[in-house]
Amino acid sequence: MNATNPFRGLLSRLRDRRALPVLFALAFATACATTPPNEADRATETAETPEIAVAQASATDANTDRPIELGLPIDCDLGEDCFVLLYPDVDPSDGIRDSGCGGQTYDTHKGTDFAVASVAELDRGVNALAVADGTVLRLRDGVPDRRLRTAAEIDEIAAQGIECGNGIVIDHGDGWEGQYCHLKQGSVAVASGDRVRRGEPIGQIGVSGKTTFPHVHLTLSRNGEVIDPASGQPTANGCNQAGQSLWLDPEAQTYKQTGIISLGFADRPPTVDDLWDGVFDAPQIDTDAEVLLFWAHYYGVEAGDIEHYRLTDGAGNLITDYEQTIEANSINGLGYVGKRNTPNRPIVPGTWRGEYSLTRDGETIASKRIEFEVRPAR
Secondary structure: OOOOOOOOOOOOEEOOHHHOOEEOOOOOEOOOOOOOOEOOOOOEEOOOOOOOOOOOOOOOOOOOOOOOOEOOOEOOOEOOOEEEEEOOOOOOOOOOOOOOOOOOOOOOOOOEEEEOOOHHHHHHOOEEEOOOOEEEEEEEOOOOEOOOOOHHHHHHHHHHOOOOOEEEEEEEEOOEEEEEEEEOOOOOOOOOOOEEOOOOEEEEEEOEOOOOOOEEEEEEEEOOEEEEOOOOEEHHHOOOOOOOOOEOOHHHHOOOOOEEEEEEEEOOOOOHHHHHHOOOOOOOOEOOOOEEEEEEEEEEEOOOOEEEEEEEOOOOOEEEEEEEEOOOOEEEEEEEEEEEOOOOOOOOOEEEEEEEEEEEOOEEEEEEEEEEEEEOOO
């Protein structure tokens, strides 16, 4: 390990905070009955029918002691094709602490952000779901989808008062409310007064409002007090509170600070913007490319974590087997290795294989591999 990276001089990794966009997700502000859902906001840098009964679980129920049982707010396989990027900030001071006492949040963030890897995935339509039975109180649609990239764009959205973008507020009964934000323009599938069931589509995931990554933001509150679904306790109480997760999905019940968003290949140095936009989701690269890069998009890394890249070419030759130590905590970051195309060491056609892992305190905390076909030049 820690072998020489033949491409390190030009293209080793991108973790310069100056090169990363502002990562922004949104906090919750209770809206009055005549006002569309809205969110108070703080930005942080890295490197937001038929009549039915409202479900209300109580401590006397035979199968659960949760006060409310929550499904996921997104139609996906959590941990496979979606992930939680940000948790509520449960530190009542100016500092930050997420649900597990880590740093996957920002000051005053009140929601849980369920994300997908890129805006390109939204083209297939990713449904936003009601987390529990309830009645639609308020909604807004018609805000354009635009993934924000600059502080000026963020300020522009804030000035318009549409931070939540296209959103819905649902009364889930017994004082519980859920606010769902950043839905796709034109996708809101409910109306005020509609009754919905847990797991019912209410719209689709988008990038409307004040957000720099594709996700649905869910803020849960009870009687106006923001609740952390991870513990069932008020966010003002702090992290690692005694309590029970309100999520029904076992994967959601498990706090996951760190993970791999996606892996891929590129024929030029990628940026975090490129990856959120899906520029390299399905690249077409042949043997005439000047460079071939294997990249990893990750979240929740800490200073001292070790990332490991292993890359083999289409003939099975080892290109690099390389480790490096991460220098600073990062909510969302990018690294890559690769090779130049030279007469003596050309890029060969065939199936290239990339493997990536993250290690913390001697334990592998995330790993993934990918294959990619390089075509012969025509």
